[in-house]
Amino acid sequence: MSDVRVAGVGLTEFGSSPERTGRDLFAEASIEAFEDAGVPREDVEALFYGNFMGELAEHQGHQGPLMAEAAGVHAPATRLESACASGGVAVREAVSRIRNGEHDVVLVGGAERMTNLGTGGATEALAIAADDLWEVRAGVTFPGAYALMAQAYFEEFGGEREDLAHVAVKNHENAVPNEKAQYRRAIEVDDVLEAPMVSAPLGLYDACPISDGAAAVVLTSEAYAAEHDLEAPVAITGSGQGGDRIALQDRTHLSQSPAAREAGAEAYADAGISAADVEVAEVHDCFTIAEVLALEALDLAPVGEGITAARDGLTTADGDLPVNLSGGLKAKGHPVGATGAAQVAELTALLRGDHPNSDHVDDATVGLTHNAGGTVASAVVHVLEVVA
Amino acid sequence: MSDARDAGYDDWLEAVEEGEPYYLECPEGHGSLPPRRVCPDCGATDLEETPLPAAGEIATFTITHVPTPSFADDAPYVVGVADFGPVRITGQVVGVDPTAVETGTAVELEVATSETTGDRVLALRPR
Ligand SMILES: [Zn+2]
Numbered sequence: 001m002s003d004v005r006v007a008g009v010g011l012t013e014f015g016s017s018p019e020r021t022g023r024d025l026f027a028e029a030s031i032e033a034f035e036d037a038g039v040p041r042e043d044v045e046a047l048f049y050g051n052f053m054g055e056l057a058e059h060q061g062h063q064g065p066l067m068a069e070a071a072g073v074h075a076p077a078t079r080l081e082s083a084c085a086s087g088g089v090a091v092r093e094a095v096s097r098i099r100n101g102e103h104d105v106v107l108v109g110g111a112e113r114m115t116n117l118g119t120g121g122a123t124e125a126l127a128i129a130a131d132d133l134w135e136v137r138a139g140v141t142f143p144g145a146y147a148l149m150a151q152a153y154f155e156e157f158g159g160e161r162e163d164l165a166h167v168a169v170k171n172h173e174n175a176v177p178n179e180k181a182q183y184r185r186a187i188e189v190d191d192v193l194e195a196p197m198v199s200a201p202l203g204l205y206d207a208c209p210i211s212d213g214a215a216a217v218v219l220t221s222e223a224y225a226a227e228h229d230l231e232a233p234v235a236i237t238g239s240g241q242g243g244d245r246i247a248l249q250d251r252t253h254l255s256q257s258p259a260a261r262e263a264g265a266e267a268y269a270d271a272g273i274s275a276a277d278v279e280v281a282e283v284h285d286c287f288t289i290a291e292v293l294a295l296e297a298l299d300l301a302p303v304g305e306g307i308t309a310a311r312d313g314l315t316t317a318d319g320d321l322p323v324n325l326s327g328g329l330k331a332k333g334h335p336v337g338a339t340g341a342a343q344v345a346e347l348t349a350l351l352r353g354d355h356p357n358s359d360h361v362d363d364a365t366v367g368l369t370h371n372a373g374g375t376v377a378s379a380v381v382h383v384l385e386v387v388a
Numbered sequence: 389m390s391d392a393r394d395a396g397y398d399d400w401l402e403a404v405e406e407g408e409p410y411y412l413e414c415p416e417g418h419g420s421l422p423p424r425r426v427c428p429d430c431g432a433t434d435l436e437e438t439p440l441p442a443a444g445e446i447a448t449f450t451i452t453h454v455p456t457p458s459f460a461d462d463a464p465y466v467v468g469v470a471d472f473g474p475v476r477i478t479g480q481v482v483g484v485d486p487t488a489v490e491t492g493t494a495v496e497l498e499v500a501t502s503e504t505t506g507d508r509v510l511a512l513r514p515r
Pocket residue numbers: 414415416417418427428429430431432
């Protein structure tokens with residue numbers, strides 16, 4: 001199958017801007033993506049757009065055409081929803097349409113407005129990614145669900161809160177130079193350990209923030225990139241998606257993510273690479289334990305050993321496999337529907353050499369994004385490679 | 389909240405209140421919980437209500453300090469996932485000091501009431 005070129009990427013600053021509408025956020029991201037791509041808006045043949053809680057946060061459904069309008073695109077537009085993997089499934093759909101020859105130019109992205117809901121409202125909105133009858137009604141929150149996985153992990157494989165704290169410290173450190181990141185402030189292990197508990201064993205600094213923000217990516221076919229002489233050195237060369245039962249209680253594993261394993265295996269095979277070829281990764285670290293589970297599911301660390309990857313320096317900026325050089329969801333922020341596309345935008349910039357943290361991956365040509373929904377009942381993985 | 393019931397789920401809570409909790413068993417022996425018409429493991433459609441073991445065992449748990457607004461007055465509370473033979477069930481662990489809950493703690497099902505909303509909440513009580 002032919003590769004899909006990443007022609008341009010755009011991101012708003014992630015953070016707290018409760019007064020800004022989703023359409024304003026996405027418009028800003030799309031303007032940056034089109035400027036970066038040098039592709040005219042009228043060439044866009046479809047928009048795929050990720051969003052999770054628009055009905056709750058903005059009383060707004062039917063966001064596909066709304067966002068096409070905001071971006072100045074006249075094309076059929078579809079919103080995709082898979083909880084926190086909404087942006088990832090949007091990217092996957094766009095990749096698929098280009099690869100099957102249906103389209104040459106697709107705008108893909110996502111946005112989420114969250115901070116206007118307040119902490120309680122956002123906690124309630126996020127919780128609906130879980131099983132309403134069997135989890136939400138028992139008091140399971142989104143952090144609570146990951147806490148159940150963290151506790152199960154500790155029980156099965158060992159590890160402690162201090163190991164997880166190193167994941168947070170690493171990702172905050174990476175966010176410092178990233179002007180799009182929500183928390184550009186380094187923290188210490190003690191800060192994480194002494195922070196208030198949210199859902200034990202996860203504290204405030206084990207959790208990603210509540211964020212507003214948008215991401216947009218212009219994808220084109222190889223043929224279009226060649227014909228228009230685009231400077232688009234990065235391609236999406238592999239795509240994979242996995243699924244699992246929605247409720248944690250119905251899974252075979254409480255401390256592993258088989259959906260991410262399936263998605264990774266499919267993406268690796270699709271790109272014709274193995275996990276050992278991955279030189280840099282952006283993984284879904286909505287909570288510190290989520291990064292650990294992702295590393296193991298993607299074969300970037302052996303099962304039971306992902307817990308010490310940050311502490312041992314494997315995944316730090318100067319380690320053998322830098323993970324979440326953007327700051328990750330943890331410090332860069334997690335406007336839910338934007339995240340999957342934002343990962344592609346950040347990794348593209350890292351591989352092109354125009355990201356503030358590109359120096360840490362000078363020679364890297366193979367990178368991976370991993371976007372998860374709920375407690376990883378949905379997972380989407382993309383392989384990005386420098387091809388020109 | 390409206391007065392509408394969730395058929396299957398509310399019936400099941402009432403079965404717990406009456407001390408007769410059940411799970412749905414397919415001919416292959418897969419267990420699942422209602423409301424459900426199809427076995428999620430094998431696709432079988434002839435599911436039979438089968439008595440649930442009286443005792444479960446905590447498989448994992450968390451103490452939640454930051455709840456959703458629906459549980460604002462209940463926090464902090466413990467949520468556990470417990471093994472009941474062929475199914476696992478998520479509930480609030482009640483009747484015990486939160487710091488005393490451990491993996492492996494033996495529990496039984498009951499129906500408690502949310503302090504915040506007065507709604508029924510599935511609970512796990514150490515036995
Ligand atoms: Zn079955």
